[in-house]
Amino acid sequence: MILPLTPLDFLARARRLFADRIGVIDGDHRFTYADFGERCDALARLLVDECAIRPGDVVAWRCGNTHELLEAYFGVLLAGAVLLPVNIRLAPAEIDFVLRDADARVVFRHPDQPEIDAAVATRVLDETHHELIEHHRRSEVWPRPEIDERSPAEIFYTSGSTGSPKGAVLSHRALYLHAIHNALTGSITGHDVILHTIPLFHVNGWGVPHYLTGLGGQHVMLAKFDPAEVLRLVEQHRVTRLLLVPTMVQMLLDHPDLAIRDVSSVVQVTIGGAPPPPAMLTQVEQAFGAECVCGYGMTETSPSMLRSLDKPGHAPSPERRATTGLPIIGVDLRVFDADGTEVPWDAESVGEVCVRSNHVMSEYLGDPAATAQVIVDGWLHTGDLAHVRPDGFVQVVDRKKDLIVSGGENIACPEVEHALLEHPAVREASVIGVSDDRWGEVPRAFVSLVDTDDEPPTVDELIEFVRARLAHFKAPRDVIVLDDLPKGGTGKIQKQTLRAWTL
Helix, strand or coil: CCCCCCCHHHHHHHHHHCCCCEEEEECCEEEEHHHHHHHHHHHHHHHHHHCCCCCCCEEEEECCCCHHHHHHHHHHHHCCCEEEECCCCCCHHHHHHHHHHCCEEEEEECCCCCCCCHHHCCEEECCCHHHHHHHCCCCCCCCCCCCCCCCEEEEEEEECCCCCEEEEEEEHHHHHHHHHHHHHHHCCCCCCEEECCCCCCCHHHHHHHHHHHHHCCEEECCCCCCHHHHHHHHHHHCCCEEEECHHHHHHHHHCHHHHCCCCCCCCEEEECCCCCCHHHHHHHHHHHCCEEEEEEECHHHCCEEEECCCCCCCCCCHHHHCCCEEECCCEEEEEECCCCCECCCCCCCCEEEEEEECCCCCEECCCHHHHHHHEECCEEEEEEEEEECCCCCEEEEEECCCEEEECCEEEEHHHHHHHHHCCCCEEEEEEEEEEECCCEEEEEEEEEECCCCCCCCCHHHHHHHHHCCCCHHHCCCEEEECCCCCECCCCCECHHHHHHHHC
16 A cells, blocks of 8 residues: 655644644644644645635745644645745745745735735735634544645755755655654653744744654744743653754853753753854753754755764763764665765765765756756755764764855855855955854954945945845844955965955
């Protein structure tokens, strides 16, 4: 017997076996899995009956980590549609581009989010989600659509090294297997209580909505990261696992409430998004009394690829936990040199991280050329550089892509450079990432100006100019004005020289 693989199986299992279990906690809201399932059904009815959604249509969601977005992870798929969670930190023009590129038919906007230009979608729903859902709730179960497991289930947009957003298409099959592989590797159980600290528009926060629902665990929602609120929720709901980026970790470690809150329920903290300093893992383990490990992934892989869990048969090792880790179940990950040969496991030889897995994306939406650039001979080329230790643990050491990771958010340097070059006084622009104690990395810009008698712009004016065009976190923190930017023989700006100047 062969059945199609789909994340909808996880919802069906939860509402059948754990109907009376409180599955979702969001502020004062408490939903059993029976309630949650009914609300997902109601969303499907709303989309099909009122919005005329057809199979394969894209439904976008502009929302933080609330129960509404969690319901969309299943309700949109029940309608036979494709879910597009939109990064709420993007600037309006960036959001408009994503919605148009994906041809979103309907956009749900949470009331706490800015308005959306109605021209970018067939319909923008600004009404309160709760009233819409209650209007469409019924006692009967919404029929599950026929699913082709290779058809798109979700689209997540990611900025590549060129700065142009690309929609990574993730199939039902990929998301189903990604959830199973994560739950097995991480020993997740239905007793787990997970606080959604990672935004659900970031590839479902490591797939948590899928596997935790299927196992009957508890979701605790967090609309916006706040260290005091995180610590309060951990204590109140006895949270067992936290998934964080280094910036979040540092904010928790620095917060005075850490000393007075009971965080003894936490059994594991996973840090991903950017490489954390090894000392941070030790601090976390001492502060929480819990295991701390690293994770690695990318949008194109659904996203998880590596986790630095202790190796079976070996004594626990903080040194190994501080690496990027071992491939999770279902992931074949290799580090290849420029000739396509796997590098030796000597902790010195560096190559590019390449992966093949059932949870690699199907394609970049509408961009076969970009897809062919990253998926070559059956391997996804990540653009990240790493070496492998003799024990098989991988350590990512650098990025081939010209990408800055700031607080877990990707910033493509060309995108910021292009924004600076729109200023009439800017002749040349180059952006690099520099270390920052709070955010890990932040953008620093180098510019040369047009020779004119006009008053040159100030540094603050240039920064505000970028902020008016891009999300604020993408704007440079400082701008250094030079007569000319350093260039090589071909005229290309030498970023390695600029980086050397910052040391």
